[in-house]
Amino acid sequence: MSASLFRPFHSSLLASSFWRRARSFSSSAGRRNRSEPDRYVIEGRPLDAVRGVAIQDYIFENLSKYEDRPLFTCGLTQRSYNGKMMNDMARGFGAALLHHGVKKGDIVCVLLPNLPEYPIVMLGIWLAGGIVSPVSSSSTPDELTRQCSITQSKIIVTMPFFVNLVKSVLPTVPSLKSVIDVDPFEDTVAPDTHSFFEMTKSSAAGVEFFTSSKVDTNNDIAILPFSSGTTGKPKAVMLTHTGLCSNALQYLQPGIGLRETPERYIGLLPFYHCFGFCALALMPMRTGSHVCTLPNFDPLSFVAAIKNHKPTVLNVVTPLVQFIVAFPELGKKEFESVHTVVSGAAPVGPLLTQALLKKADNDLFFQEGYGMTEATCFTHISRERWKNTKLGSIGCVIPGTKCKVVDIDTGEALPQGKAGELWIKGPQLMKGYYKNETATRDTITPDGWLKTGDVAKYDEDLCFYIVDRIKELIKVKGLQVSPSELEDLLRTHPDIADVAVVGVNHERFGEAPRAYVVKKNDSLTATKVHDFLDKKVAPHKKLAGGVEFIDAIPRAPSGKILRRVLLANYLSGKH
Known part of the structure; x- marks a missing residue:
């Protein structure tokens, strides 16, 4: 097949002096900015942003x-796609979307x-000029309705398992006109949907695709x-082509993250989440x-995938590490x-990391990183030079990125060893929250931080540690949960006054939401509260x-809930 059919972008990045320059820097972890007033700003080594290149061309x-070469294989059915098949199918699908009326900027x-x-x-x-809006595969009708309404999506791509859920929200989202069904077996495409495989x-x-x-x-x-950001309900995060390409280039730098050689992965972390999307679907x-790929977590399927696929890199979150450590069929041979x-x-x-390293017993590198949806994916990652000697550290700031630790009260940058809020600046940062200027202003400073x-601090090697969270978000199995979202739902219960x-800490989930409820009716029970919420989330x-x-409910004079008081009482056993 002619390489021209892949339509490389107009200024060949690989052949450019930019790319050679980007790869020529040393693998230093970072450096302090010695100038005033930025003496406590920590900078990754210099690296230009990738501008003028669309992510599809990249x-x-x-x-x-x-x-x-096979690139994506289903761990359950073993259907597989190589580079040529992916190229041809993507172009066919893009052409079909354009024929379907998709225009530049349409959200799918x-x-x-x-x-x-x-x-x-x-x-x-x-290729059709559209914007991808990933939806959590555990979404409820209310959550799906909210996302589709905010984005005003015209099309949703799904599969037979979710078609009834999608059809249930169609009457409440007037903009949503078409459903595209990805049926792996091509024999159960639902009525009133379009077949992805036919498309x-x-x-x-002759189709003019959207290229750089x-x-x-x-x-x-x-x-x-969608991300809850630092507080509040989930918001749509605007990530640009420059942001995606730049973060990919940052992660590909020598000594940072990915190697530019083929690896083998288990695609279990959800693709709708920034970690899974960047590390397992895009890069x-x-x-x-x-x-x-594995569509969900099933112990036997996961173990079989490790034994058969023999991954070279394993992407994990805390619950998965707990499972690996505890499951007897996974041992030194599997690693x-x-x-x-x-x-x-x-x-x-x-402690959990050490248990995993002991079980694997093969001198593997446990690489911890940090990022957020608002920064595309990664901003910090641990380096192999300190291999497994700084467990608990998120590592150093990545190339082309700056960060500083800021005093929560004064806003002043803090020196080594002092804890404060972590601020970040770099080309991978979001453009802002979609149709939410207030939330954007609350999250990004006028000068781009x-x-x-x-809350973080850094040591003498410029390795960072997350020590606390200002934000009220709860991390359940690595997924964000907004307390205010749950509170808003619970307040709709007729027997809940406040x-x-x-x-709170949870043995299996890392953290879990805990509700403190003021009764309006004495007949209200914990079971009734659980039953009410379980149907909605x-x-x-x-x-x-x-x-x-x-x-x-303890509150400040402003009316803000004093969650720290509730948490302190919980930890002390007063409640």
Whole structure:
């Protein structure tokens, strides 16, 4: 197949002096800015942003090298796609979307589990000029309605399992006109839906796709995931083409993250989450790596995937590490192929990490990182030079990125060893929250610093540690849960007078929501509260931390809930 059919972007990045320059820097962890007033700003080594390159072209540039190499394989059915198949299907799907009336800037929601077709769907949407808005596969009707309403999506891509859920929200979202069904077996495409596989067969001949020359990469949105940010209900995060390409280049720098050689992965972390999306759906297409996808966590399927696929890199979150440590069928033999375990989304903890390293017993590198949806994916990651000697550290700031630790009260940058809020600046930062200027102003300063809401400090090696959280979000199995979202739902119960939700430690989930409820009616029970909320939220948002009834919710004079008081009472056993 001619490489020209892959349409490499207009200024070949690989051949440019920019790319050579980007790779020529040393692998230093970071440096202090010695100038005033930025003496406490920590900078990653210099690296230019990737501007003028659309994310689809960034991927297609390398995809032409992997025509015969399997890139995505379903761990359950073993259906598989190589580079040529992905190229042809993405172009066919993109052509079909254009024929369907998709225009530049149209938002397409994607409600799919981790399927090998997921990356093909993304590429096709980008080729048609659309914006990808990933939807959690555990969404309830209310959550799906809210996301589709905010984005005003015209199309949703899903699969037979979710078609009834999607159809239930159609009457409440007037903008949503079309449902595209990704049926892996091509025999149960639901009525009133369009077959994804039929669309991929559309001819791309003569079709004018949206490539770099037609994209304002600094401003045009490529992906619109939802995040709760530092506080509040989930908001749509505007990530640009420049942000995606820049973060990918940052992560590909020598000594930082991915190697530019093919790896083998287990694609279990959800693609709708920034960690899974970047590390397992996007970057493998750039590096020619092979991903064995799993649509959900099933112990036997996961173990079988490790034994059969023999991953070289394992991407994990805390609950998955707990499972690996506890499951007897996973041992030294199963980890023989693994050279690196990458952890993100929520802290694993040194004790659990040590238990994993002891079980693997093969000198693997446990690499911890930090990032957030508002920063595309990664901003910090641990380096192999300190291999497994700084457990609990999120590592150093990545190239092309700056950060500082700021006093929460004064806003002044703090020196080594002092804890404060972590602020970040770099080309991978979001453009802002979609149609939410107030939340954007609250999160990004006028001079471009992103307030993470996390309390951090750094040591003499410029390695960072997350020590607390300012923000009220609860991390359940690495997924964000907004207390205010749950409170708003619980307040609609006729027998609840007032309520507050906090995150408490949980043996299996890391953290879990716990509700403190003021009764309006004495007949209200904890069971009734659970039953009421369980019908309205995804599983990870349920009150696994428990329900407790109290006389009054502690509040500041401003009316703000004093969650720290509730948490302190919980930890002291007063409640």
